[in-house]
Amino acid sequence: MASGTAMDQKTPPAEAARLNSAGMQALRAQSFAEAERLFVEAVGHDSAASALWRNVAAARRAQGNDAGELQALEAAISVDRVDFMAWLRKAELHQRRLEEAEALEAWQAVLQLAAQAGELPPAVGDALSVGRAFVENAMARIASAVESELQPFQLTMDETEKRRSGAFVDLALGRRRTYFNQCEGLYYPFLPADEFFDRRHFTWMPEVEAATADIREEFLALHADPGDTLRPYVRMDSGIPDNKWSPLDHSLDWGACFLWEYGKPNLPVLDRCPKTAAALASLPSAHIPGRSPSAFFSLLKPRTRIPPHTGVTNTRAIIHLPLIVPVDCGFRVGGETREWCEGEAFAFDDTIEHEAWNNSDELRVVLIFDVWNPHLTAAEHDLITRYYNAADATGLNPAN
CATH class of the missing domain: 2.60.120.330 (B-lactam Antibiotic, Isopenicillin N Synthase; Chain)
Structure with a gap:
């Protein structure tokens, strides 16, 4: 049979939508294994839809399949690096499994995405509060360990070393941002950007x-x-628009x-x-x-x-x-x-x-x-x- 016939063409995404709808009905009926089967089949018809991968993850989460849930969430994120809900579920999964380093990385990504989002539903806001508390606690623990190690050493440093190393630690711990020269006139290259x-x-x-x-x-x-x-x-000269x-x-x-x-x-x-x-x-x-x-x-x-x-x-x-x-x-x-x-x-x-x-x-x-x-x-x-x-x-x- 020649290529390009109707039988060779990919099944249209409409089939993925039908299977996804059936999967959602099974999920609501708590038929979790059936829901997973339907969602996986839907993904087979439209693997570029991150929402379908998230539904697979939800069905696996309901069955206590942590490894399968993680695989599906990572597939969703590989399709869409800014899939907020996939990152959120991934952070919750790692935190639930006491995988603290992975949870910290995921929660930080979630909070970054949330800062760029508009108004979020109350349930998501509650989840973010949990994430913020986790990140704050984790960073405080890292900071305590780092400061205990470095403070005695920093006492031996001169003024320049103390200031630069202090900025380095604060930047690494997310306690400050980096600022650069912004000259309205002459910029002289390669001078240190000292504050x-x-x-x-x-x-x-x-x-x-x-x-x-x-x-x-x-x-x-x-x-x-x-x-x-x-x-x-x-x-200011007359006619300049209102500004800071x-x-x-x-x-x-x-x-x-x-x-x-x-x-x-x-x-x-x-x-x-x-x-x-x-x-x-x-x-x-x-x-x-x-x-x-x-x-x-x-x-x-x-x-x-x-x-x-x-x-x-x-x-x-x-x-x-x-x-x-x-x-x-x-x-x-x-x-x-x-x-x-x-x-x-x-x-x-x-x-x-x-x-x-x-x-x-x-x-x-x-x-x-x-x-x-x-x-x-x-x-x-x-x-x-x-x-x-x-x-x-x-x-x-x-x-x-």
């Missing part, structure tokens, strides 16, 4: 910290009579008094803050006309939040010297959150997502300024400066 830079890079930092009281006193005098030196930090900055636009909820702004000295403020000006003059700042350095008193009013955002270039490090810090203020860069402590400076890469908040009823004030990224060499400082000088001289280079 907070280690203090050892900034040997001058203790000298700046020692001047905290003088800097605070100069700020308070300036703030008592700021004139036009205090302005909103966020000033709109609540702060032209608002002194986040105010700034600039000593230097994009490489230009603000002499009225510098003249009124000579000790602050002297401290800034001693720093390894980039001096690129129209671009850097910048230095300002940052004023965050009570109950104000600066939304997550990223900066212009990773060629710099941003320094915070906290001057006035009420309780319940905080600062996050990437996966690490810190509290400001008056007189204790820190450095971070602002091209990694960061945000700040003042949940108190008092004003928070920080002196913010930028210096060269400590991972750049002196030759690279010179090269970057020459690049901007040459590019800007054309009159074509963007301002950022």
